[in-house]
Amino acid sequence: MESHNDAVKIIAAQVRAFNARKEPFRIYHGSTNCTRTSRRQRDQMVDISSLNHVLQVDTQANFALVEPNVPMDVLIEATLRHGLVPPVVMEFPGITAGGGFAGTAGESSSFRYGFFDRIVSWIEIVLATGEVETASTVLRSDLLYGAAAAFGTLGITTLLKIELKEAKTYVELSYFPVNSISEALEKFKQIARDPAIDYVDGILFASNAGVVCSGRLTSEACGNVQGFARPSDPWFYLHAQKLVERSSNPTVESIPLVDYLFRYDRGAFWMGFYTFKYFLVPFNRIGRWVLDHFMHTRVMYHALHKSGLSTKYIIQDVVVPYATANDFHKYVDETLGFYPLWLCPIHQRGQSQQAPQGPLAEKPKPNDPEMLLNFGVWGPGPSNRRAFVETNRKLEHKIQELEGRKWLYAHTYNTEEEFWEMYDRKSYDALRAKYQAAYLPNIYEKVKVDVEGEEKAMRDSWIVYLLAIFWSIWPLGGLYGLYNATFGGDYLLTRDVWWNGVQQLKR
Numbered sequence: 475m476e477s478h479n480d481a482v483k484i485i486a487a488q489v490r491a492f493n494a495r496k497e498p499f500r501i502y503h504g505s506t507n508c509t510r511t512s513r514r515q516r517d518q519m520v521d522i523s524s525l526n527h528v529l530q531v532d533t534q535a536n537f538a539l540v541e542p543n544v545p546m547d548v549l550i551e552a553t554l555r556h557g558l559v560p561p562v563v564m565e566f567p568g569i570t571a572g573g574g575f576a577g578t579a580g581e582s583s584s585f586r587y588g589f590f591d592r593i594v595s596w597i598e599i600v601l602a603t604g605e606v607e608t609a610s611t612v613l614r615s616d617l618l619y620g621a622a623a624a625f626g627t628l629g630i631t632t633l634l635k636i637e638l639k640e641a642k643t644y645v646e647l648s649y650f651p652v653n654s655i656s657e658a659l660e661k662f663k664q665i666a667r668d669p670a671i672d673y674v675d676g677i678l679f680a681s682n683a684g685v686v687c688s689g690r691l692t693s694e695a696c697g698n699v700q701g702f703a704r705p706s707d708p709w710f711y712l713h714a715q716k717l718v719e720r721s722s723n724p725t726v727e728s729i730p731l732v733d734y735l736f737r738y739d740r741g742a743f744w745m746g747f748y749t750f751k752y753f754l755v756p757f758n759r760i761g762r763w764v765l766d767h768f769m770h771t772r773v774m775y776h777a778l779h780k781s782g783l784s785t786k787y788i789i790q791d792v793v794v795p796y797a798t799a800n801d802f803h804k805y806v807d808e809t810l811g812f813y814p815l816w817l818c819p820i821h822q823r824g825q826s827q828q829a830p831q832g833p834l835a836e837k838p839k840p841n842d843p844e845m846l847l848n849f850g851v852w853g854p855g856p857s858n859r860r861a862f863v864e865t866n867r868k869l870e871h872k873i874q875e876l877e878g879r880k881w882l883y884a885h886t887y888n889t890e891e892e893f894w895e896m897y898d899r900k901s902y903d904a905l906r907a908k909y910q911a912a913y914l915p916n917i918y919e920k921v922k923v924d925v926e927g928e929e930k931a932m933r934d935s936w937i938v939y940l941l942a943i944f945w946s947i948w949p950l951g952g953l954y955g956l957y958n959a960t961f962g963g964d965y966l967l968t969r970d971v972w973w974n975g976v977q978q979l980k981r
Contacts, residue, residue, distance in 0.1 A: 478541065481524055482598070482606060482632050488520045489630065490604030496913045500920075501626045503543055503570065525572075525632055528552040536638045537595070542572025542631050549636075550732060559641035559731070561587040565738045566771040572631050578623040578881050580793075580820045580848055582675040582689070585666050588824020591622035598633035602911035606632075620905045625882065625920050628911050642691035644699070645673060645734040649725045650686045651718040652676070655803040655817075659796055659847070661686040662819045666845075673734070676817035677711055681807050684817075685718045695728040702729070702737045705766035708759075710737040711744050711814060742771045744814055745852055748787070749774070752952050773959045781955025782945055784885070788855040788866060793820060794878030795843035805872050806851055809865075816850030846878070863887055863925050886921040893918045 492499045497518070504523030525541035528549060532538070533556045540549060547567035553559055564579045573579070574590035575597070587593060596610040597618055609617035621628050652658045658676050665674050665688045673689035701707045708716075717725045729737070741747070741762075746769045750757040755765070762769065768777070778784050788810065794802045806815065822844055851869070855862040866887045873880055879896055880886075886893070906912050932939045945951050 475529060478525070478527070478529060478633070482600065485520060485522055485630060485632065486600050486604045486606055489600050489602065492520070493603050493910075493913070498913060498915050500915070501630055503573070520630060522630060522632070529633070531556050531558065531638070533558065538636045538638055540571045540634050540636050542570060542575070542634065544571050545569065546571075546574075547732075547736065550735065553638055554641055554732075557641055558638040559735075560636055561593050561639050562590045563735045564590065565736060566742070567736050567739055568772040568775070571634055571636060575622060575634055576625055576631060577883050580818060582673040582687075582818060584824070584848075585662070585674050585819040585821055585845070586672070586824070588821045589623075592824035593637040594618075594622070594634050595637060596635035597621060597631050599629045599631050601629040601909050602914050603909075610635075616905060617909065620902075623882075624902075625917050627914055627917050627920065628906060628909055640691075641731060642693050643731060644692050644695055644728040645689040645731055646692045646696050647673075647687055647689040647727050647729050647734065649714055649717050649727075650688070651722055651724075652684045652686055653682050655681075655684075655800055658684055658686050658817055659799060662817075662847075663796075666819065674819060677714060678803075678813060678815040678817060679715050680813050681803075683718075685714050686817075687714065689729075689734065691731070692728070696726060698727045700727045700729055700733075702733045702740065705763050707733075707740075709741040709744075709746070709762065711741070715814075739771050740766065740769050742769075742774050743816060743850060743852065745787075745789075746774065748854060752783075753949065768956070768959060777952075777955035777959035779955075780958035781951040783951055783955065785859075786855060786857070786862070788851060788853055788862075788869070790851045790866075790869065790884050791881040792849045792851060792869075792873055792878055793846040793880075794849070794873065794876045796845050796847055797843065798876035798878065799847045799849075802849060802872065802876050802878065806849065806869075809868070810851065810853065812853030816848070816852075818848040818850070820846045820848055822846060863923075882917065882921045885923045886918075887923055887925065888918075890918055890922070893922070 489499070500519050502519040502521045502523060504526075523543060526543040526545075526548075527541050528538060528544055529541065530539040531553055536558060538549070538553055538558075538560075545568050546564050549571060550559065550563060562574075562579070562581055562583050564574050565581055569579065575594050579590040580588075581590075596608065598606065598608050599617065599621060600606055607614065607617070609615065609621070611618065617628065621631060650661055652661060655678065658678070662674060662676070665671050665686070668688075670690050671688050672691050674687065676684060676686040678684040700713070702710050702713070746762075747757055749768070750761060750765075755761055767773065792802070803815070822842070855865055866885065870880065870886070870888050870892070874892070874896055888896075902917075903912070906914075906916070932942055
């Protein structure tokens with residue numbers, strides 16, 4: 475704790491300096507699982523990358539004190555030593571505790587426990603003034619719930635108290651074939667009624683073919699033991715597809731707990747398939763084995779940012795009420811047409827029924843639904859930039875029409891007016907005023923894509939225009955991303971760098 479407190483003092487001093495100048499800053503974490511890229515220079519950031527330790531695991535009260543940059547695999551390694559595990563664990567090992575809290579996250583246990591922030595009962599936060607405060611479910615609860623999913627726009631979370639529960643050796647996983655989104659929804663409802671079930675999610679491989687997976691923690695292996703972590707192991711979604719194609723009856727396997735929790739790491743669900751397609755590499759078991767190092771999410775996210783290819787793929791997580799899930803699936807099927815789609819039921823409030831929604835939660839509605847269905851909508855978009863933007867905007871309009879919302883780790887194309895129609899800006903602004911954070915970028919400013927600014931930059935500068943053309947030539951961007959994922963290094967002349975350069979020249 476002494477080392478932690480010293481680091482927080484330095485961070486607080488930096489924030490006080492920004493506050494004195496009323497100069498906005500952003501937070502540098504050292505890594506990201508976000509598909510957006512920062513447009514600020516390093517001297518406009520507060521570096522918290524050293525806050526990456528698990529400080530305590532309390533086996534009596536079942537909680538862990540965790541710094542924000544602790545990734546999921548490090549957290550799990552620490553808690554499993556004591557036979558404990560967080561009730562909600564994000565599916566990529568590099569996602570951090572602070573990222574899951576401030577950026578919204580849900581996983582296959584969220585049908586019971588809700589979003590990841592629902593298992594955070596206390597935080598330490600450096601406010602925008604540089605003051606260090608704590609917030610919990612009973613003390614400054616508005617700050618705790620408001621900071622959840624607020625992307626650091628209220629201050630910098632420097633410590634989190636995360637609830638834990640008893641862990642077991644395996645997850646006994648049942649694979650149920652389904653033939654439609656309607657059948658998947660009914661299966662989700664049925665499974666959720668069974669108190670013995672700890673995990674549930676699903677995959678649609680086509681409009682008329684999919685799987686629902688339900689798991690329970692167990693100490694004894696039942697039947698076949700299947701892993702997903704070794705290079706020789708199958709990718710999870712391919713394995714699940716093969717099982718349901720082979721038999722119309724449910725299949726049961728035992729999966730080591732860590733392999734289950736990070737079962738989508740290799741291949742980043744199925745986005746790795748597009749890497750093979752981009753580089754014209756045969757997508758088969760041998761190819762996946764040879765390129766296994768590059769198919770883990772930490773490497774893939776690094777390459778994605780360096781290559782600039784995140785602007786060419788639709789990568790959106792969307793939640794809609796169960797009642798409108800069929801309509802949303804129909805829209806995605808008819809307009810985008812790519813599969814697989816990930817399905818993940820999420821309980822709005824989780825176990826903390828008394829917890830109020832933060833100001834960035836969806837506006838309260840009459841008969842607000844208890845259950846939401848998360849769709850992972852990930853695949854290639856139109857090659858034309860304007861068509862790509864329009865496709866995303868139409869998707870966002872459909873989400874709003876169906877009373878859903880999207881995770882803001884991804885690109886956001888809403889206008890400012892459209893964005894705030896979905897969220898309670900009055901409460902959000904009041905909370906930022908209360909904690910003197912109004913000089914920081916608000917959440918819309920952090921997540922929006924400035925399409926008009928991009929187009930103007932290319933109109934105003936022939937150098938920017940030529941660089942954009944250069945990096946759009948196949949496979950230059952992908953090769954550069956691969957090079958950086960292999961050897962490290964920093965940006966040279968990628969899309970985001972020339973954009974940063976334009977902004978600097980304008981200033």
